[in-house]
Amino acid sequence: MAALARLLERLLWPARKQERVEEAEERRSSPDGPQSLLDAPRCAQRPHGGAAASWGLSFGASAVQGWRAHMEDAHCAWLELPGLGPGWAFFAILDGHGGTRAALFGARHLPGYVLEELGPAPGEPEGVCEALRRAFLSADARLRALWPRGEPGGSTALALLVSPHFLYLAHCGDSRAVLSRAGAVAFITEDHRPLHPRERDRIHDAGGTISRRRLEGSLAVSRALGDFAYKEAPGRPPELQLVSAEPEVTALARRAEDEFMLLASDGVWDAMSGPALAGLVASRLCLGLAPQLLCAQLLDTCLCKGSLDNMTCILVCFPGAPRPCEEAIRKELVLDAALGRRVAELCAFGQEPPSLNTVFRTLASEDIPDLPPGGGLHCKATVIADAYSQFCQASGERWVMGQNGAEKPTGTHSSSALDLEA
Secondary structure (H helix, E strand, C coil), rough: CHHHHHHHHCCCCHHHHHHHCCCCCCCCCCCCCCCEEEEECCCCCCCCCEHHHHHHHEEEEEECCCEEECCCCCEECCCCCCCCCCCEEEEEEEEEECCCHHHHHHHHHHHHHHHHHHHCCCCHHHHHHHHHHHHHHHHHHHHHHHCCCCCCCCCEHCCCCCCCCCCEEEECCCCEEEEECCCCCCCEECCCCCHHHHHHHHHHHCCEEECCCCCCCCCCCEEEEEEEHCCCCCCCCCHHCCCEECCCEEECCCCCCEEEEEEEEEHHHHCCCHHHHHHHHHHHHCCCCCCEEEEEEEHHHHHCCCCCCCCEEEEEECCCCCCCHHHHHHHHHHHHHHHHHHEEEEEEEECCCCCHHHHHHHCCCCCCCCCCCCCCHHHHHHHHHHHHHHHHHHCCCCCCEECCCCCCEEECCCHHHHHHHC
């Protein structure tokens, strides 16, 4: 699978990058200058997960650096919380900007501040909501004490606290969470952007300006850990500064129909909407895909769809999550076989195989039934690449990338997909 991902990065994504480089220009700004993009994305992932069978909770998580020159995302997952009874869990995604320090600090220390504020017997839901608010502000205050004066950078923060009776979401910035309940999107968080009326009023009251949809013409989010250059307005408490570390906290009463919660940094949302992501996750769960492998496939799909940012996602599954379905599995096998045959047909037409990019674009122009919802053909990129590599091997020729992006034969038989790489 890793070999196929590297093959895809050579053949599919450079064209997508060229198409979107102008669109990404504004997003690439950060408080300490523009961020560069790599010549090829870094696609390595380390998906991981776990389960607490006694209360029917499982999770998967994965992250990918992608096109960015540096990986600035971080995350954490606790299936059990010390001092609290069974059924409590904590998950968080931190999306750094202007450096990694704030994101790494949040991933390592935010759970401790949450536990400290909750105490051994938290009152639900109001007491827990207030504890989460205090925990974010305390973490930010500690980070300020440790941070060299004047150092730029910060991190958005998105946390899910699970109790036996409630789901608590606390977030600052533009990472998002979506809850699927009874087959539909039941809740999705709202980004903290400078032009949001509530955020705009606080910024103006603190003496700030908004230019090009950014705070002081630079920062795209209006709430975050760190970013202390924007937290210097005299006489104003932390939650009323230009940038606030105060989270927006939501308590959702748990229901038997709750299926899963997906947390993801903004690079994922650049490529797919909430309903599309929920539909894709549900369809993959029906295939029996483990949550961590599902997260990895989701990030691969977003890369294929053109996301240029770091990406991290955590999938938390509840007892009501979709179960493996024999009919869904059968349809997926039929789809994969049909794609394989079609790739072989396209490659066999003519004196030499077309490029993988050409094969993919041809398939994208065709009406293919039963493609995964939300992800579509992009979700099947590795299947297509696998079929392509198998054809090249069966034909007795080895194809590698030329400098102009087109494959060329080297005249020897290839024994593995890895041999297809430049």
